[in-house]
Amino acid sequence: MTLTSAGSYLFVIIYSCARRDHPLPGALRFGGLVLEFTLDTRRFEADLRRLEQRQMPQAIAEALTNAAKDVLEHVHGNMEVVFDRPVKFTKNAFMVWRAKPSNLVASVIERPSVGKNHYLKVQERGGPRPQTGFEKLLGSRLAYAGILRTVIPGDNAKLDEFGNWPYYGERNKALSVLQAQRDPLANETARSKKRAKGRASYFVPKHGLPPGIYRRKPRAARGAIEILAIFSDKVPVYQPRLGFFDGAQARFDEVIGPRLTQAIDKALATAR
Incomplete structure (x- = not known):
């Protein structure tokens, strides 16, 4: 009117x-x-x-x-x-x-x-989705040789009630272990790593596995790993x-x- x-x-x-x-x-x-x-x-x-x-x-x-x-x-x-x-x-x-x-x-x-x-x-x-802050952070901090455009939560990631992988909790722990925190003081140190012995650990494989962030179960046998986040070099395109x-x-x-x-x-x- x-x-x-x-x-x-x-x-x-x-x-x-x-x-x-x-x-x-x-x-x-x-x-x-x-x-x-x-x-x-x-x-x-x-x-x-x-x-x-x-x-x-x-x-x-x-x-x-x-x-x-x-x-x-x-x-x-x-x-x-x-x-x-x-x-x-x-x-x-x-x-x-x-x-x-x-x-x-x-x-x-x-x-x-x-x-x-x-x-x-x-x-x-x-159209194409711009990178999120989390994706940019991983792309700049991780020791990963591939092209990282998109991060997709894996089946083993602990999602919240909205279906997202929240920044707190497990994702935050993984970033600390991978030395990828925005604040370097929040990264895992040698002392904290020693204290965390026996707990779950996180890594990014250099070869042999699909690119992503993996979790090795605490005190698990070799090879008992789970993928938490999948790396992709594709740009997601939305309708x-x-x-x-x-x-x-x-x-x-x-x-x-x-x-x-x-x-x-x-x-x-x-x-x-």
Whole structure:
């Protein structure tokens, strides 16, 4: 709904709602067999101008902001459909930029903290996925001679309830053992390695095995190993999936009317 088309809509609401308990002054005159009716609208027009100048910009800004929040909920609902158990980080990628009386525009935008290579961008437009921070870290820190483009969790990786290999726990231990932590002080030392004797160890094979991160079971016989992460030199290519714009206009058109009525009623109740 444009602001222009909203103008007549707002006037109808104001005219029907304003001064419900205070009728406009009128007059009835008798003359022969004729009834004449007049209405003094000066006070109403003054109240209307005052309402338009003081309350209406704030009411419209509030209605736009609440409608944008409704659209954001619609986007979150789409995420639940197209993604498998989207994590909080994914759903929090967008926010509402509030409308103001001086700027009657509300927006659903990416949070400032979202990077330019956030994975939702490629989920929206499709195409090759940029490397994640974890993939870049392994590519720069591991003693691995091959080309590392993508890291895929293996069947033996300990995944969280969302199906991801979380940075804490086992993945963090593997990075420490492999001397691949972002902070060198977090890497395993000779002393900590000695203390960890008998526990599971981690390694990247130089040859003979598919490239990846492996775990050797504690005190296991030679060859008792499990793959935790698979290295690939292929760049994953996505089809457009998110549908950020799908249904957004229809949802806005659906809620803006009730949101305007709600905001105007509030403005009328607080008008002085």
